[in-house]
């Protein structure tokens with residue numbers, strides 16, 4: 001058991017350090033310098049080794065330590081309640097066994113913040129439901145309109161896809177995405193005949209021309225950070241008629257380079273209006289019950305303010321988000337303050 005974990009003797013004056021207003025927070029003068037002893041915030045993490053490497057970079061751990069936050073790896077071979085005690089549990093692991101462990105832990109440790117609830121994460125791991133809340137929200141104000149592309153779920157039977165597409169009135173080209181959001185093999189279908197080559201279960205989504213630029217909107221609690229990435233290029237009517245077939249992309253988004261420094265047509269590269277994103281993020285945080293996620297948003301080509309959310313990812317690659325170490329540590333501190 002951790003005895004009221006404390007960092008003792010930490011010298012103030014580190015630029016990034018912030019005051020933590022907890023009762024345990026004490027300061028005292030020692031040897032002429034202001035030395036602080038305060039409660040350490042212990043964050044247990046259960047992440048894949050890939051995620052640990054990309055997320056838990058030295059710059060994050062260093063700044064966290066300076067702010068009194070300690071990251072501790074969760075040992076999956078031991079009972080969770082025998083570890084810690086944690087103030088926060090950060091996780092992104094798959095499997096029903098892990099989900100059950102976490103659910104039980106949440107019930108027996110209501111004072112620990114589990115980021116995020118397993119059920120809420122499962123909801124966005126299925127592309128059938130992932131965008132439902134965005135569609136229901138139907139956000140439209142003076143800053144713009146946010147929707148989702150029309151889509152159709154195909155559970156099985158590839159021979160029926162063409163009929164289902166006609167019946168639903170979906171327009172080609174269509175993006176075919178595996179139903180499981182953690183699978184990233186995408187296809188672009190240019191003609192109806194080729195649709196039978198696709199392998200269900202999948203969602204078929206209308207492809208929206210967007211000038212080849214995508215906005216990644218990273219959300220960390222109340223904080224929002226937007227970056228530009230290169231995306232799939234537009235498909236012209238001419239191309240559509242001349243190139244029948246299905247084009248497969250093993251992992252489109254992974255290869256997508258940052259477009260923040262690119263010389264872009266302002267009509268394409270201009271970031272979505274901040275107030276619109278603030279409203280969208282606030283609503284989705286509440287409706288999805290998540291605090292750590294990102295949205296892939298595109299602007300329909302030829303429009304100024306018609307946006308589509310095409311993907312939502314739980315605990316995305318924050319290591320690629322500018323200033324993530326500041327944003328993330330501030331967020332962790334705010335969680336403890338709120339309590």
Ligand SMILES: Nc1ncnc2c1ncn2[C@@H]1O[C@H](COP(=O)(O)OP(=O)(O)OP(=O)(O)O)[C@@H](O)[C@H]1O
Pocket residue numbers: 149175177181183184185186205206207208209210214230231232252253254296298310311313
């Ligand atoms: N409806 C659409 N219209 C236009 N382009 C799209 C559409 N859906 C997907 N794309 C393009 O395909 C890429 C991958 O799609 P999506 O983001 O849904 O896949 P993903 O594998 O879940 O990505 P990530 O790695 O972000 O989780 C997008 O980044 C975008 O370039």
Ligand SMILES: O=P(O)(O)O[C@H]1[C@H](OP(=O)(O)O)[C@@H](OP(=O)(O)O)[C@@H](O)[C@@H](O)[C@@H]1OP(=O)(O)O
Pocket residue numbers: 050051054092181182183216254294313314315316317318320
């Ligand atoms: O690996 P990366 O750092 O690129 O992060 C990606 C992350 O992979 P990881 O969490 O498994 O590492 C993906 O998660 P899964 O779909 O596999 O759950 C997904 O969230 C992507 O959207 C992230 O890319 P980003 O959207 O931030 O560009």
Ligand SMILES: [Mg+2]
Pocket residue numbers: 253296311
């Ligand atoms: Mg994506």
Ligand SMILES: [Mg+2]
Pocket residue numbers: 181311312313
């Ligand atoms: Mg995704």
